[in-house]
Amino acid sequence: MLNTSPALEFKSSTFFAPILILYTHDMVAIEQTLQEKINLAPEFFRDSPLIIDLRELNKLNQDLDFVQITQLLRRIGFFPVGIRGGNEQQNKQARTLSIPIDTVREQGNPITIGEAQKQEAVPEVTTAKESISPIAAPPQSPVAATLITQPIRSGQRIYASGDLIILSQVSAGAEIMAEGNIHVYNTLRGRALAGVHGNTAARIFCFDLQAELISIAGDYKTSEDLNKQTYKNPVQIYLQNHALIIKEIA
């Protein structure tokens, strides 16, 4: 058979995956902390690929069975797709599990989620979105804000890697997330999560607060906890001493 089109082609591309930095080898603590994160943004984490970063752990000389952590992550719905900073034994285990080994490039430290939850002696799990690329990553340029003019309906999810500006309503059952600030110049009825990578300076602004959940850098309040006084009013929401402050905009 004559066939002129090629069977395949290689293209270079970037693939985004969160990085999971482990600070403990305590499986129970890891699972509990992860479950808390998942509960906060279930849609965001569902079936998410994940890179396991063991640099910090190995600095502390805590031994970790890579097979065991991989099994745990898969069980709670992640797809481990890479290991970095593993020791010889861990890399060997990764290879038998067909998980690629990423050589660590020195980059700025990823930011922690939930600064507020950080306490001494509590194991900490960190995630950060970073690109894995076969070529050296280009220098980070500031991310432009994402502007949305259409309504965000129930069941829809929006993720912005910078600020998120929404001119229309956000329905109950919708979820909006930004690594930076969130502005909603309309009614906010769904879930809004700002500073999702741990930026505690991120803020949420909205015209009419009726949200199901608001969160900044992992600290959150559900509609139950929202003050009746600010309900249905224009507000700004920010973190102060690890507490979410909701303040009416006069």
Added chain:
Amino acid sequence: MARIIVVTSGKGGVGKTTTSAAIAMGLAKAGHKTAVIDFDVGLRNLDLILGCERRVVYDFINVINGEASLNQALIRDKNCNLLYILPASQTRDKDALTEEGVGRVLDELSKDFEYIVCDSPAGIEKGANLALYFADDAFVVTNPEVSSVRDSDRMLGILSSKSRRAERNEDPIKEYLLLTRYDADRVKSGEMLSLEDVQEILSLELLGIIPESKSVLSASNAGIPVILDEKSEAGQAYADVVARYLGEKRPHRFIDAKHGFLRRLFGGRK
């Protein structure tokens, strides 16, 4: 090129099929060659409402599978010769509906029809998604109650993200609200949501309010779309909807309870 209209809602029993039959008839009566397609595989009832159930030989899935031509399967309406019905299969399983197959049938219909009305099944599964995938306009049929409004909102999300227009980055589907089974008395007593309540959540262009009306059931029993019952409020409301869709400006009716003393006393409702 035909304009493709999907009549959708998420929730079942809100009046999609009643609406599909009425507006398809209305468009045809206005002189536009119109086809109406039943996407509710396994639960077909559009042909019942249009009174052509005994003339069904081939169906939508036969055409998709190449077992019959479009001309063989299309049924010409007995009241209006510009209206054609493509019935759903009652027996075949839903997997026979494919994006490629539906696209092919719509393309062929587009060649000599002006409007194609797609009567969507309930739910947010494959059948409903395929009914809306190719649409240019969406009639979102909603009843004045919380669960129906929620489901419509969900459907609107799918319309704006999972349609061909969305995937191709074209102009979005034009979305219209049709508030049906609206009972002004029950709205007034607070049992049902008001138009304002619904619009606060959906904020869509309102194409019309269809009052709850006994004439809908009698029309469907008789196999004649209610829009042909010019004396009934529901029929008039659907006529308004079609006129507004075609660009005419008409004030909205049937919003307020205005029943006289005797009507209220005897509880009669037309």
